[in-house]
Amino acid sequence: MTTEAIEQLKYPVGKFTKPAPITPSHLQHWTDTIGAFPEAVATLTRSLSQQELNWTYRPGGWTIKQVVHHCADSHMNSMMRFKLALTEESPTIRPYHEDRWAELPDSLDDDISNAQDLLKGLHGKWVKLISALSNADLQKTYVHPEHGKSFTLAETIGTYDWHCRHHLAHIQLALDHQGRFNF
Template identity: 55%
Template sequence: MKNNLDIEKLKFPIGKFHRPDPITENDLETWIATIENFPSKIKKLTETLSAEELNWIYRPKGWCIKQVVHHCADSHINSFVRFKLALTEEVPTIKPYEEGLWAELADSNSNDILPSLQIIEGVHARWVLLLKSLGSTELKRQFFHPENLKISTLEETIGVYAWHCNHHLAHIEQALLHKGQF
């Protein structure tokens, strides 16, 4: 890949998240289905990979497949907690985390991705149960993200995390397609 446009496409293979306005009931149903199906999709993509394949990167200076899987477990745990905070507190300030630094820790560099796949499966089962229970008032609940100084609604965040699921599935597919050769 030669230029910045190519790097941008490798970094965001499905593009960046774009919030529809308004967010419809159909959008929410589609997004929740994406979140619900993510555990089986990521497991199917990764369950037979060798240690060598788990270490393939999806772009120059990008994470390897195992780091993507471990990141999804970390990120989705954090998101689930943020939903619970927003549902039980008035516009709580959420705790950001340094995902790049987390990706360098020993647990994020383990070739054993099974614990992260199990986390994803468990968190998503509970998360989807929660998401399907939300009414229109709860979907408008908000949290404040101090890193980007933004207030987000839960309905928008459902879309962001459906995108996040597909974004990282595309990263894994990209690494497999190119056999980590960047």
């Protein structure tokens, strides 16, 4: 498999590019994606067998179940970052090793119902929070030490719209390839 083909599997919706400027239309579209994400995951995974939950979307990639568990972990972290940015002056957030988290027992569990329940509740709260943000709130920032820069909440909403679409595409790729990348 070529490097280009692996890159396409790794980033099936491309990489996030922040639009300039971020418009109310962007924010609404992104918020809608975040709101619809839990049901989209449930729809794709509703009738999967244990074997199918263990299919990967690319060579060396995560399984479907790891992707679902990762989204719950990642989006939980993002919600905390939002709340920190809204209540502190440009806080420095704490990154985490998502690759290591994906190997923990809860991320290897074939039962993804808890992660799906978490996504449903979390996204419900997250959309309520995002929808209530003022223009001033959207410009609040946090510092991500791994990137060495600040991110606005407006930009972060776009990043998580991308993250939702990115991982839905991973699940769909794993289903389309039917275990072909499992070694």
